[in-house]
Amino acid sequence: MNKVWLVLRKELKEIFQQRTLIFSLSVFPLIIVFLAGFVLNQAGRASKASGSPADPQTQIAVGNLFRLYVLVEPLFIPAMIAAYSIVGEKNSHTLEPLLATPVETWQLLLAKSLSAILPAVAATWISGGIFIGEIAIFTSQAVFSQVVTPGWLVLLLLTAPVLTLIPVSLTVMTSSRFNDPRTASQIASLIFVILLLIFSSAGRSLVISPTLSLEITAILAVLGLVLLRAATNIFQREAILTRWK
Amino acid sequence: MNAIETNELTRAFGPLIAVDHLTLTIPTGTVFGFLGPNGAGKTTTVRMLSALIAPTSGSAMIAGHRLGAENQVIRRSVGILTETPGLYDRLNAFENLVFFGQLYDLDASRAAQQAKRYLTDLDLWERRNEKVGGFSKGMRQKLAIARALLHEPPVVFLDEPTSGLDPEAARTVLNFIKTLRSEGRTIILTTHILPEADELCDLICVFQTHLITVDSPDRLRAGLFGRGVAISLAGDAASYISTIKALPFVKNVVVRDSTLSVELDDPDGQSPDLVQALVFAGARIRSVEPISHSLEDVYMQLIGTKNTEVKV
Numbered sequence: 001m002n003k004v005w006l007v008l009r010k011e012l013k014e015i016f017q018q019r020t021l022i023f024s025l026s027v028f029p030l031i032i033v034f035l036a037g038f039v040l041n042q043a044g045r046a047s048k049a050s051g052s053p054a055d056p057q058t059q060i061a062v063g064n065l066f067r068l069y070v071l072v073e074p075l076f077i078p079a080m081i082a083a084y085s086i087v088g089e090k091n092s093h094t095l096e097p098l099l100a101t102p103v104e105t106w107q108l109l110l111a112k113s114l115s116a117i118l119p120a121v122a123a124t125w126i127s128g129g130i131f132i133g134e135i136a137i138f139t140s141q142a143v144f145s146q147v148v149t150p151g152w153l154v155l156l157l158l159t160a161p162v163l164t165l166i167p168v169s170l171t172v173m174t175s176s177r178f179n180d181p182r183t184a185s186q187i188a189s190l191i192f193v194i195l196l197l198i199f200s201s202a203g204r205s206l207v208i209s210p211t212l213s214l215e216i217t218a219i220l221a222v223l224g225l226v227l228l229r230a231a232t233n234i235f236q237r238e239a240i241l242t243r244w245k
Numbered sequence: 246m247n248a249i250e251t252n253e254l255t256r257a258f259g260p261l262i263a264v265d266h267l268t269l270t271i272p273t274g275t276v277f278g279f280l281g282p283n284g285a286g287k288t289t290t291v292r293m294l295s296a297l298i299a300p301t302s303g304s305a306m307i308a309g310h311r312l313g314a315e316n317q318v319i320r321r322s323v324g325i326l327t328e329t330p331g332l333y334d335r336l337n338a339f340e341n342l343v344f345f346g347q348l349y350d351l352d353a354s355r356a357a358q359q360a361k362r363y364l365t366d367l368d369l370w371e372r373r374n375e376k377v378g379g380f381s382k383g384m385r386q387k388l389a390i391a392r393a394l395l396h397e398p399p400v401v402f403l404d405e406p407t408s409g410l411d412p413e414a415a416r417t418v419l420n421f422i423k424t425l426r427s428e429g430r431t432i433i434l435t436t437h438i439l440p441e442a443d444e445l446c447d448l449i450c451v452f453q454t455h456l457i458t459v460d461s462p463d464r465l466r467a468g469l470f471g472r473g474v475a476i477s478l479a480g481d482a483a484s485y486i487s488t489i490k491a492l493p494f495v496k497n498v499v500v501r502d503s504t505l506s507v508e509l510d511d512p513d514g515q516s517p518d519l520v521q522a523l524v525f526a527g528a529r530i531r532s533v534e535p536i537s538h539s540l541e542d543v544y545m546q547l548i549g550t551k552n553t554e555v556k557v
Contacts, residue, residue: 017335093331101348102320
């Protein structure tokens with residue numbers, strides 16, 4: 001595990017030195033929390049100005065929409081980081097000297113995956129926390145209880161980390177074929193769009209109970225592990241050196 | 246003890262055979278030149294011997310460890326300079342080396358100590374805190390060589406170590422390789438710069454998918470071109486051919502302008518008698534020099550022959 005930590009530390013150091021990447025990663029969460037706060041605040045103000053009580057249904061609809069957007073972050077952020085991490089190694093020809101060391105490929109893949117997962121989970125939880133704060137500040141207790149449900153909290157705290165396995169695995173697979181990080185992450189993103197559509201339609205129509213959230217988490221965990229297994233098969237010394245283009 | 250032994254080592258990529266039944270023995274402490282045209286399978290061989298890819302068939306022992314069964318130990322026992330240096334541009338020189346040193350199982354303080362040693366040896370210590378992205382090609386190459394040596398491997402693979410370097414940087418690297426040889430390490434040098442191979446290598450292997458030959462540069466020259474002396478005369482050289490051919494130890498003689506190229510088994514021992522015979526015959530000798538063939542002549546002869554064989 002010492003080598004996992006070593007590679008992870010190096011990866012995080014490199015990630016935080018890439019200003020463009022950090023900017024790209026920060027924009028989406030910042031827009032979500034800013035827009036959520038702005039719209040919820042405006043909805044409250046408009047109601048006060050007209051003298052009528054704030055419309056809880058509008059605020060609930062807005063809250064439900066943005067709480068789903070928060071859950072998109074674990075799909076989008078790890079794909080970008082993993083693409084830059086793996087394709088970046090390909091482009092700088094560092095994979096061969098790295099693989100020549102006695103590091104195990106699983107240690108390498110785990111470190112690279114964690115370097116994509118940890119910032120994504122941190123960003124998701126931070127923006128989720130800010131969003132909860134905005135709901136608490138700008139809406140009533142009744143709206144709060146409708147938006148920040150136990151089911152959604154399970155999704156935020158448990159499902160979000162599990163969800164990151166999917167983009168990381170897909171990006172490892174696509175990165176083996178592409179030399180441009182943007183292409184690799186965009187190809188992986190196609191899958192996210194489909195997942196997002198399923199997720200958002202389910203999220204709007206269903207009351208997400210904690211049980212349902214746990215079931216979703218379990219299904220995604222199985223899917224993530226299957227994909228991770230496939231990615232592990234691709235991420236082998238032999239395959240990287242002879243088949244990756 | 247041999248540093249490397251291969252037995253019928255073969256690697257195929259689908260229908261393409263990159264390395265074909267390679268059987269080699271590289272004694273410990275040798276600088277071993279691995280020569281061959283592009284696409285000959287040199288990189289594939291180096292990758293197999295450094296446990297990066299598996300052979301399709303055959304076996305090998307590297308630093309006393311069996312390929313396939315002890316790959317992790319082999320990776321600890323070899324250092325490799327890859328064709329492109331492959332360094333982390335956003336890390337500085339010291340961080341790059343310490344990172345790789347730790348991956349080679351050195352603890353942090355030992356990795357730092359080794360990084361300092363090799364950065365100093367390769368004149369990079371003053372630049373240790375600069376990001377590698379700003380380094381020149383020569384500096385990157387030197388840093389990559391330092392990385393290959395951090396864990397003190399007994400076997401070192403150097404792929405084109407002076408490629409693209411200016412003469413001064415190339416000289417630094419060549420001198421450094423000589424130092425490594427004096428430390429008793431086995432160095433496998435892949436290069437297209439044949440004068441460097443001639444200067445450094447104890448053994449030369451000419452390779453094109455399969456082994457063409459292995460020998461010392463001098464024995465390769467003698468085997469292919471014979472040995473002899475070139476005698477430059479004042480006057481008509483052709484008129485002395487009969488005098489030379491009459492000498493029992495002369496194997497062959499060729500005249501070009503005013504120079505006689507005489508093939509001998511033992512130039513050092515036989516050339517005084519040859520010179521004496523010419524002087525007695527009235528020849529006025531300007532100079533006597535050993536005939537020398539470059540490694541490039543040897544290489545072209547061997548690869549040319551090989552290519553002819555392939556075409557036929």
